[in-house]
Amino acid sequence: MISGAAILAKHQPLPRRLAPGQGLVVRDVSVRFGAVQALSNISFNVPPGEIFGVAGPNGAGKSTLIGVCTGQVRPDRGIIELDGGALKGRPHAFCHAGVARMFQVPQIFSSMTVRENVETGLIFGNRDSSDTNGVDDLLEMTGLTSQASEAASSLDLLARKRVMLAAALATGPRVLFMDEPLGGLNEIEIDAFSSLIRKVRDEMALSIVLVEHKIRALAQLSQRIMILNFGETLRIDTPGLILSDPEIITLYLGKKHEY
Ligand SMILES: Nc1ncnc2c1ncn2[C@@H]1O[C@H](COP(=O)(O)OP(=O)(O)OP(=O)(O)O)[C@@H](O)[C@H]1O
Ligand SMILES: [Mg+2]
Structure with missing residues (x-):
């Protein structure tokens, strides 16, 4: 016999971020x-x-x-x-x-915009690459919303660190x-x-x-x-x-x- 909990687990997998x-x-x-x-x-x-x-x-x-x-x-x-x-x-x-990591020396893609850098995290984490809401939330959380369209190469060190953190978080x-x-x-x-x-x-x-x-x-x-x-x-x-x-x-x- 299959328990109700087993059916729930099968059909409603917990999102990874909320998993206990x-x-x-x-x-x-x-x-x-x-x-x-x-x-x-x-x-x-x-x-x-x-x-x-x-x-x-x-x-x-x-x-x-x-x-x-x-x-x-x-x-x-x-x-x-x-x-x-x-x-x-x-x-x-x-x-x-x-598992995500932030390196000591910011490793970001200089030729990409801030937003594109964060989006790469979705791909590395094998997450839905159309999750633009998630990217917007991460840009806001890390204080990068106003710089989202800027080239990463134009950023100061603190902003580069914010980008690397947001990209790491985008992997889920x-x-x-x-x-x-x-x-x-x-x-x-x-x-x-x-x-x-x-x-x-x-x-x-x-x-x-x-x-x-x-x-x-x-x-x-x-x-x-x-x-x-x-x-x-x-x-x-x-x-x-x-x-x-x-x-x-x-x-x-x-x-x-x-x-
Ligand atoms: N790939 C490697 N091949 C050989 N030795 C290594 C390698 N990586 C680290 N080590 C050696 O292992 C030890 C620990 O190095 P590690 O880089 O982990 O130290 P750390 O605590 O991060 O130092 P730091 O404060 O300088 O960053 C050191 O003796 C280092 O020389
Ligand atoms: Mg070290």
């Missing part, structure tokens, strides 16, 4: 590049609606962690799950499963990885982009993994922060406890980092 789930789960992930152990037994989870900060010295393994979780780097061991399903295969398979993610999104921005721009990150988290109920050297801004945005050092997890804790630990400040965040 436990978010991102990373279990025991290790990566080695030749002699370098870039990541050792890394485990953490990021439920929907949490901004999970990642910090640590240069070479600690932060970008490698993003690479593993977005399908660009194959782990030697470990599992990455999103809403209970294991993520496997090449980057486009991760993207279709609901459940989890978003951001690699130093505040790099190169001045204080006012950092506040503006931080507000946008919070807004995206609140309005789309995403799990967000935020790698950032600017530790003060990271502490203001994150519910928890993981400190990586030589590929190992030194600590996962609330921003208040991380920032009040002199060992972490002096030994592991280093002089190059901004407080």
Whole structure:
């Protein structure tokens, strides 16, 4: 006998954005590049609606962690799950499963308009490319409506970052990885982009993994922060406890980092 719930599930699939789930789960992930152990037994989870900060010295393994979780780097061991399903295969398979990333250096198509750049996200995410309402909503959410017809090449750095974020969101993610999104921005721009990150988290109920050297801004945005050092997890804790630990400040965040 087929239950009513099974019939409903068959005929009314939940839209991916509204699907309930436990978010991102990373279990025991290790990566080695030749002699370098870039990541050792890394485990953490990021439920929907949490901004999970990642910090640590240069070479600690932060970008490698993003690479593993977005399908660009194959782990030697470990599992990455999103809403209970294991993520496997090449980057486009991760993207279709609901994983998006924002690169440190804005990677957008300079010859296209702002709107066209955002529309490419629909295609990469295998979503309905005629979903113009969705694109309009994303342009508005990211503050790009008035620049929608401008060539991406004419934009300043903050606007380029907005475009990359909107294009990533157009793929329909459940989890978003951001690699130093505040790099190169001045204080006012950092506040503006931080507000946008919070807004995206609140309005789309995403799990967000935020790698950032600017530790003060990271502490203001994150519910928890993981400190990586030589590929190992030194600590996962609330921003208040991380920032009040002199060992972490002096030994592991280093002089190059901004407080
Ligand atoms: N493709 C690769 N091949 C070989 N070694 C690599 C590769 N990618 C990263 N590494 C090495 O792995 C370690 C971790 O690098 P990773 O880029 O993840 O650090 P990071 O924490 O992002 O550093 P940064 O703060 O400078 O961005 C470093 O020792 C780096 O040299
Ligand atoms: Mg890096």
